Amino acid sequence: MKKATAPRREFLKNTTIAFGMATNFSAIQNLEAGIRADSSKLTIACVGAHPGDPEFGCGGTMARYSTAGHHVVFVYLTRGEAFDPAKSASESATLRTREAEKSCGVLGATPIFAGQVDGATILSRSKEDEMAKLLESIRPDIVLTHWPIDSHPDHQVAGLLTMTAWIKSGKKFELYFYEVNTGSETMAFTPSEWVDITSVREKKKSAMFGHQTQSPEKLYDTLFKTMEGFRGFEAGVEAAEGFVHFRSKTIVASIQGT
Numbered sequence: 001m002k003k004a005t006a007p008r009r010e011f012l013k014n015t016t017i018a019f020g021m022a023t024n025f026s027a028i029q030n031l032e033a034g035i036r037a038d039s040s041k042l043t044i045a046c047v048g049a050h051p052g053d054p055e056f057g058c059g060g061t062m063a064r065y066s067t068a069g070h071h072v073v074f075v076y077l078t079r080g081e082a083f084d085p086a087k088s089a090s091e092s093a094t095l096r097t098r099e100a101e102k103s104c105g106v107l108g109a110t111p112i113f114a115g116q117v118d119g120a121t122i123l124s125r126s127k128e129d130e131m132a133k134l135l136e137s138i139r140p141d142i143v144l145t146h147w148p149i150d151s152h153p154d155h156q157v158a159g160l161l162t163m164t165a166w167i168k169s170g171k172k173f174e175l176y177f178y179e180v181n182t183g184s185e186t187m188a189f190t191p192s193e194w195v196d197i198t199s200v201r202e203k204k205k206s207a208m209f210g211h212q213t214q215s216p217e218k219l220y221d222t223l224f225k226t227m228e229g230f231r232g233f234e235a236g237v238e239a240a241e242g243f244v245h246f247r248s249k250t251i252v253a254s255i256q257g258t
């Protein structure tokens with residue numbers, strides 16, 4: 001995998017402003033610009049607590065990245081060991097690993113499993129080091145993870161481990177947060193960027209529906225279809241995914257004429 005060259009890093013850092021001006025009223029900014037970065041290929045890692053989280057949270061955006069030729073990796077913190085009390089942890093893990101691999105195939109992503117256990121994820125110094133090393137080995141240009149203000153403890157852990165890895169890396173990659181099940185899981189989430197997923201909506205749906213153990217039809221009809229439409233409404237397109245671009249510095253806007 002290639003690392004970003006200095007000019008590409010500058011491009012990634014500066015595109016929010018550049019595209020904000022170029023598209024005038026469009027809310028679609030930095031991530032959207034990255035998809036069209038045809039000068040060199042990017043590596044994007046999406047960290048999720050459970051199989052299905054990356055697909056439901058940002059499957060459309062990741063489908064657009066992989067279709068454009070960029071390298072997409074899904075890092076699953078666990079294998080979904082705890083989803084069914086009637087099954088053993090290993091039976092559940094096997095089932096959900098298979099679903100994740102199938103969905104990754106649909107979205108053009110490479111699955112990696114980070115070895116924590118569903119329902120018992122740990123936030124500690126050693127787990128922070130593990131995540132930092134794992135992400136370092138992927139050498140990502142962009143990393144997306146759970147917004148840590150979330151009712152599910154595993155989502156909190158995934159988000160915070162990733163944020164700490166970003167700090168440990170010297171903030172070498174661009175960090176984004178995504179939302180899942182907003183209202184019941186993700187809370188207090190206000191996107192700073194939107195990506196148009198209208199053209200890949202069916203592909204994302206197919207990846208989501210690969211997670212049959214999660215009753216995806218009900219999840220889609222009651223939550224994700226509405227979220228995609230609402231984020232699309234905010235961005236002025238049919239369907240979109242919203243993200244928070246986490247920045248290490250406050251950007252002070254300049255006021256014209258002063």
Ligand SMILES: [Zn+2]
Pocket residue numbers: 049050053152155
């Ligand atoms: Zn989850």
